[in-house]
Amino acid sequence: MAVRVGVFGAGGRMGSTVCRAVAGDPELELVAAIDPHHAGLDLRQVTGVDVPDLDIAPDPTILLEVGAEVVVDFTVVEASRRNLEWVAEHGLHAVVGTTGFTPEDHERLRAAFTRSNCLIAPNFAIGAVLMMRFAEMAAPWFDTAEVIELHHDRKVDAPSGTAMMTVQRMAEASESWSPDPTRDEVLPGARGGVGPGGIRVHSVRLRGLVAHQEVVLGTAGQSLTIRHDSYDRESFMPGVLLAVKQIADRPGLTIGLDTFLGI
DSSP, rough: OOEEEEEETTSSSHHHHHHHHHHHHHTEEEEEEETTTSSTSBEEEEOOOOOOOOBBBTTHHHHHHHOOOEEEEOOOOHHHHHHHHHHTTTTTTEEEEEOOOHHHHHHHHHHSSSSEEEEOOOOOOOHHHHHHHHHHHHGGOOOOEEEEEOOOOOOOSSHHHHHHHHHHHHHHOEEEEEEOOOOOSSSSTTOOOOGGOOOEEEEEOOOTOOOOEEEHHHHHHHHEOOOOOSSSSSGGGHHHHHEEEEHHGSSSSSSSSSHHHOO
């Protein structure tokens, strides 16, 4: 039997892409699309997905009426906090690609998701998940490292969730990072933000980009650059679909797609 799926933020770029991916997977059934900014519009008109009699709903109550089992959330963090509180209260599973959650948010969600499960992943591109793992593996062998993340000009948070998770994992893998030698920062902020372990993070926002990240590590006589590029939002869909199919078997709150991939 197909897993019944609802999508928050169905009218946005990522939400529309998720709707198309879910509708095109024979193991899943798209049963609800929610977006207060596009409420009442025919789903086909907004996303190009032809599901008979499915209009975009203004609020999550439709999820109960149609028997949704899993909801996917690609919205903004303020809306996602409210969405997930409602989802946990009603015992539905959640797959979340929204970024900007704090450690305090994670604790609240961990306490809330007791009857159902929730995955929050800063990046659903499988290549990006591997990039983070490779950076974590490389960290103990290098003295210095910096992260440059590049995104489209509609992304409102910086640094990205992927960048923050990357530096957190690198800092946990190695405590031996050389201090920043900068003494005169001619232009304030030129050295980027300081992440865990003192690892510098730089954010670029440019029209035409989607999602890109470089991890640059250096030690005596050598450097290593690990880069991942998402050129289209379709790159995130294999990870999203994998998560939707597995979330029922992953108790509580999970951060990151790694365990779903077995790495």
